[in-house]
């Protein structure tokens with residue numbers, strides 16, 4: 467039998483780190499839906515397509531083939547057969563994904579892919595609309611959040627570690643803007659599903675968050 471765990475929440479709440487850990491503990495497949503939106507964004511950037519050009523967006527949805535494979539437990543994203551996983555985590559791609567993900571055709575296309583994966587595999591899937599739209603019948607739904615400042619600080623520390631010079635206040639402003647776009651868009655806005663368990667990771671370590679989610683899973687199964 468297939469069991470699905472949906473983890474939604476704003477950017478930088480730690481969804482992917484946590485979801486990966488939970489998937490490993492349960493031997494489920496981890497599905498990062500943000501990476502799919504980022505792959506579409508990369509396609510648009512490469513082809514100079516503007517998100518407000520709806521005709522070009524529609525044809526992009528037909529000509530861009532996004533698929534995923536798993537290699538040593540890590541999700542790899544293929545864009546028309548090319549492995550683009552290493553090119554998805556830039557600010558440019560993230561900002562484009564945040565805008566282009568509001569397009570209904572993009573959402574329809576990627577939701578299909580996400581639902582197909584969850585139909586045949588037990589998955590831990592993270593995103594913005596997994597518990598509300600993609601997998602409304604998921605056995606476990608988590609809404610993982612943290613304060614904007616905490617999320618900005620985590621991103622800042624990550625960038626500093628990589629030797630990238632950056633400004634904490636600017637990162638926080640960017641995060642707040644991205645939250646607003648995700649929460650206020652018309653289709654599939656980011657929100658907590660009625661039956662999702664709220665986990666605020668502002669003052670929790672990774673192990674504590676993983677344990678909280680595992681406890682919810684055990685209580686439901």
Ligand code: C5P
Nearest residue numbers: 477499500501503563564567593594595
């Ligand atoms: O999670 P990540 O930052 O990689 O997602 C990139 C963008 O894709 C988000 O800012 C959000 O706008 C969009 N997204 C979405 N629905 C999802 C996952 C991501 O709209 N299920």
